[in-house]
Amino acid sequence: MTVKLYTATSNTSSRKFKKHLIENKIPYVEQNMDHESLTWEQLSEILLYTENGVEDILSLRSNAYIELIQQGIDFEELTLTELHALVIENPRLIKAPIAVAKNNTLIGFHEESVAMLKSKAERRSSFMEILKQFDMQEVIC
Numbered sequence: 001m002t003v004k005l006y007t008a009t010s011n012t013s014s015r016k017f018k019k020h021l022i023e024n025k026i027p028y029v030e031q032n033m034d035h036e037s038l039t040w041e042q043l044s045e046i047l048l049y050t051e052n053g054v055e056d057i058l059s060l061r062s063n064a065y066i067e068l069i070q071q072g073i074d075f076e077e078l079t080l081t082e083l084h085a086l087v088i089e090n091p092r093l094i095k096a097p098i099a100v101a102k103n104n105t106l107i108g109f110h111e112e113s114v115a116m117l118k119s120k121a122e123r124r125s126s127f128m129e130i131l132k133q134f135d136m137q138e139v140i141c
Contacts, residue, residue, distance in 0.1 A: 001101055003028040003117060006038065006046070008096035013109040017097045020109070026117050028099075033091040043084050046098055049105035054083060056107055057094050064090035 003021060005028045007014035021028045031042075038046075050056040058075065059065055068075075068086065078086070087093055099106040099114070106113050 001027070001117075003099050003101040004042075004045075005030045006042070006094075006096065006098040006100075007032050008092065009034045011096045014097040017099065017109040017114065020111070020114055021117070024117070033094060033096060037088045037091065038084070038094070040081075040084055043087065044080070045100055046105050047080075049100060049103055050107075054078075056105070057098065059093060059095045062090075062092045064093045068093070 003026060005014075005017060005021065007018070007030055009032060018028075018030065020026075031038075046057060047053055054075065068090070073086070075083070095107050097107075097109060099117070101117055106117075
């Protein structure tokens with residue numbers, strides 16, 4: 001499984017996410033959205049695996065979003081084609097990082113969330129280590 005990682009320049013969470021993938025030897029392909037716009041297919045795939053669709057990926061605090069709202073853009077009324085055009089013009093309209101893997105879209109970097117990217121064997125091993133720690137604490141108490 002290769003993670004598709006969409007990042008932004010000068011984004012701390014993007015750097016943390018990449019570092020986590022490298023440290024855990026998880027293969028990934030990176031696309032910096034500031035340098036290479038999302039394609040229609042990529043945007044569709046990202047949205048396919050979100051819980052709340054467009055609402056999940058919009059950066060509501062970004063200058064781009066605020067300016068578009070002030071211009072009268074109603075994001076709830078946009079078609080996906082119109083949204084895609086806005087994202088191409090304003091890459092910072094979308095949160096970063098965004099990772100797509102295992103039929104999931106992960107938005108932002110949260111260590112607990114990215115644990116699901118590890119293989120089943122690695123997750124089992126980590127769980128066993130935690131259990132061992134609890135066993136040791138029972139002996140100490």
